[in-house]
Amino acid sequence: MITFDEPAGVSAPATPASERAAGRRWPLQPLQVADLTAMLAVMVGLNLIRFGGPTASSYPLHEYLLAFLAFAIFQAVIAYFAGLYEPEPRLGSRPQLPRTAGAALFAMLFIGFGELMLGVYYLPRATLPAVPVASALVLAVNRRVARAQRRAREGAPRVLLVGAPREAHVVRAHLAESGAGAPEVAGQTVAARDLLVRVEAAGATDVLLLNREALDAIYPEPLLALERRGIGVLQRITACDTLLGLRVVREVAGMPFVALRSSTLPVSRARCKRLLEVAALLVLAPLLLPLLGAIAMYVRVVAGGPVLYRQQRVGGNGKAFAMVKFRTMRPDAEEGRGPVVSPNPDDRIIPACRWLRASRLDELAQLGNVLRGQMSIVGPRPERPELTAHYERLIPGYARRHEIPPGITGLAQIHGRYHTDPEYKLSHDLQYLANWSPVLDLQILCRTVWVVLSGRQ
Structure with a gap:
């Protein structure tokens, strides 16, 4: 762990920034293929469970394979526009199941409404209610597996703390009690000057800004440079910052102002x-x-x-x-x-x-x-x-x-x-x-x- 009190010289990072950036932008194609395969397996599996073997007389599997493939592709397209193929941040990633459930439900409602309007049922109606549930689960599992593979490939995130010693001490205590899987503290600094140099010297993968002054010091540069190198930058939210979530934008004489509500919950x-x-x-x-x-x-x-x-x-x-x-x-x-x-x-x-x-x-x-x-x-x-x-x-x-x-x-x-x-x-x-x-x-x-x-x- 490195503590910066004065401007530091550059030393070789633990992992080159270019490699870390590549790791952050891991290829989307494998995940898309995994989703298509899983979705097709879901459709085939539900059909077999509901109607029996592939030669069932009422719903022969071979007659539905093309429709199953089309649905899997359509589901992947909906997942793309729902942001499910965007690069995952190392820290603070959102829960995936609510997002995959929303995408799967939208896709199924669209398909079901289309079948109802056209009067042509390309997918067996008896299995339609189970499809969004199974789809949401397999999409979420695929992302969980991809996240685990990325962590095994890149190791635990290494964070550089930017803020006063007391603030850094509190963050360290929280990270320490989080146990296995918590980010490692690569270093800390009071000032945000020469931040890019300090990040590379510490081999950090992410930067935690512990006060608002630090953000003012790095915006717009070196914030953009850090983003181009695949370094995540997160700012700690204080109680005062949280109240800005109550803001309502108002226009006064052509100028934008932010009006703060007096109560948090109407x-x-x-x-x-x-x-x-x-x-x-x-x-x-x-x-x-x-x-x-x-x-x-x-x-x-x-x-x-x-x-x-x-x-x-x-x-x-x-x-x-x-x-x-x-x-x-x-x-x-x-x-x-x-x-x-x-x-x-x-x-x-x-x-x-x-x-x-x-x-x-x-x-x-x-x-x-x-x-x-x-x-x-x-x-x-x-x-x-x-x-x-x-x-x-x-x-x-x-x-x-x-x-x-x-x-x-x-x-x-x-x-x-x-x-x-x-x-x-x-x-x-x-x-x-x-x-x-x-x-x-x-x-x-x-x-x-x-x-x-x-x-x-």
């Missing part, structure tokens, strides 16, 4: 969110009630004493409320300590209840808070009043996360960890408020299940 959308969550709880009640009852009985038997634990937290509009959890800690856990951030490991947890805490099942008691309107299923996690007051003094704009009721899970919880820096968590919380949608809530819930199953704390 009242109508907040009410829509509330309505959807209550409806979801009512639909899932037959499944949730037995589970909650079983957890309550378990806590009563193994821990004794009260089943529920109530704790003061700060909710919507900064109002305090009693958040409920299934009790997993000893009754005297906070005597002599007062409210603190939970240590890791936490010796206050009852051993027989540790799995409840690790699986987050103890949080399900907060569904009662959701029904009372004190919490949401998805939203910023509530903090204690003492910690909230501390963070509001420490972090500008921290109070904006209280514009909606807090959640059982949230964007910060699936992207960070329990001990993630609170300013980083605030950035995630404000991004969630600025970009809320039912689809985003569903994605967060699915990712929460994955985080729990993977055992990440």
Whole structure:
């Protein structure tokens, strides 16, 4: 790892920039061939499963092969225009399944509408509903395999940190706790001057800008030069930057201005969110009630004493409320300590209840808070009043996360960890408020299940 305090001389990078750029622009043809092959296999496989062998009398396979090939090509064309063949960044790549699902669904709707209008069915109608599901999965798997092959070929990303020592220290801590697969820190520098030289000296594949001043120093050059060499440049988003997601462009006397909204989530959308969550709880009640009852009985038997634990937290509009959890800690856990951030490991947890805490099942008691309107299923996690007051003094704009009721899970919880820096968590919380949608809530819930199953704390 290289630390730059003064302008550095050029040394040979670990991997030549030209080779890294070539790696970044890996050939598209193999992925296109893989997609076409996989799509054709999906169509043939579904036909065989539904109608039997290739000589089935009702739907002989050979009569549909040309239509299957045409559909596979059409799906690849739709995938191209959906951006699924654009070069993947080394860092911060987007989840592929939502994108492949959208492309597959659009292609199937187009084909289905065309068959309906023409009255000619080139694809067996019985298999049409399964095609977009299977197509989305195989397209996503192909990209996952391509990403793994690229990483095996190029190795782990090597990042150069540009920012103040304190900012770099926080980023290093986050990278260190991310475990296997995290980028390696190739070096760090306070100033962005001579950035191209420093990147080559450190053999970095990507640059992380930790403050806005660094971007001003490299735009437009050497930013363009870095892009031409295949070096990824990412800027850290602060809470203040996140609020720019609320911007609305207005024209004043022919000049463009940006108007910042006063609230992150309009009242109508907040009410829509509330309505959807209550409806979801009512639909899932037959499944949730037995589970909650079983957890309550378990806590009563193994821990004794009260089943529920109530704790003061700060909710919507900064109002305090009693958040409920299934009790997993000893009754005297906070005597002599007062409210603190939970240590890791936490010796206050009852051993027989540790799995409840690790699986987050103890949080399900907060569904009662959701029904009372004190919490949401998805939203910023509530903090204690003492910690909230501390963070509001420490972090500008921290109070904006209280514009909606807090959640059982949230964007910060699936992207960070329990001990993630609170300013980083605030950035995630404000991004969630600025970009809320039912689809985003569903994605967060699915990712929460994955985080729990993977055992990440």
